[in-house]
Amino acid sequence: MRLSNMADYAVVTMSAAARHCGGARVNAGALAVETGLPAATVQRLVSKLSAAGLLRSVRGAGGGLMLARPAAAISLADIVEAVEGPIALTPCVEQGRHDCSLEGACAVRPHWSIVNNAVRGALAEVPLTRLVAMAEEPA
Template identity: 80%
Template structure:
């Protein structure tokens, strides 16, 4: 399993936003500069992350972006889901998806919800505070 580039970039963007001390506001342009990501990509991510309630946008003088809640209360799962939707290894459980030829006789399908929940649970255990650290702590 691999994260999409957009999910990866969302984690990088949120980590950069979290490094701004005390909830200081930062512009999308500044996040693009700090992360090395293209500004249009950061703008798209900011839009999704704001819609998901992870970032807050403040307009006007002194405006900018800031985390919508404390970094410790935002998990890797929250960020990935903001960009990718629900975390799932198999698409056969998605509403309206019936494109698998094995669906009528699949013996594994009933087990995917437990696998998906385990994966989401593991990602939910990684807080943004840890991702925002400049040094890796084992």
Template identity: 75%
Template sequence: MRLSSMADYAVVTMSAAARHCGHARVSATQLAEETGLPLPTVQKLVSLLGSAGLLHSIRGVKGGLQLARPAAAISLADIVEAVEGPIALTACVESSRHECALEGSCTVRPHWPIVNEALRGALAEVPLTRLAQIEGAPLKRAQMEHPA
């Protein structure tokens, strides 16, 4: 399994935003500069991450972006699902998808939800605080517990 570029970029963007946690709010332009991602990509990600309840946008002179909840309460699974939708290795677990020729006789299909939940569980165990670390330097406790 491989993440899409957008999911990967979402992780990079959220990690950069987490490093601002507890400090001044950050703009999409700042996130683009810090991550090296194109501004339109960051703006699209900010919209997706905001819709998923991971980023909060504040308007005005002192506005900007901030994490919607503490970095320690945001997982890799949350970020990936914000961009990709529910985590699943196969499409056959979705009741509306009928793309597999083996669907009617597949004996493995009933087990895919277990596999998908195990994968999601593993990603859910990785907190944003860990992803935001730079070369082993952990975030300060205040940054982990309180968004800006």
């Protein structure tokens, strides 16, 4: 399994936003500079992360972006799902998907939800605060 570039970039963007938590708000352009990501990519991510309730935009003087909830309450699973949708290693477990030629006789399909839940659970155990702390540790 490999995360998409956008999911990876979302984690990088949220980690940068979390480093500003409690300080001045930051805008998408500043996050782009800080992360080294293209501004257009960061803007797309900010839109998705905001729609998922992970970032909040504040208008006016002193406005900008801020975490929508404490960094400790945002998990790696939350961030990945904001960009990728529900965590599913195979498409056959998604609701309404019936495009597999093995579906009628597949003995494995009922077990994929167990695997998906285990992966999601592992990602849910990693709070944003841990990612930020790891990034700040000296090499």
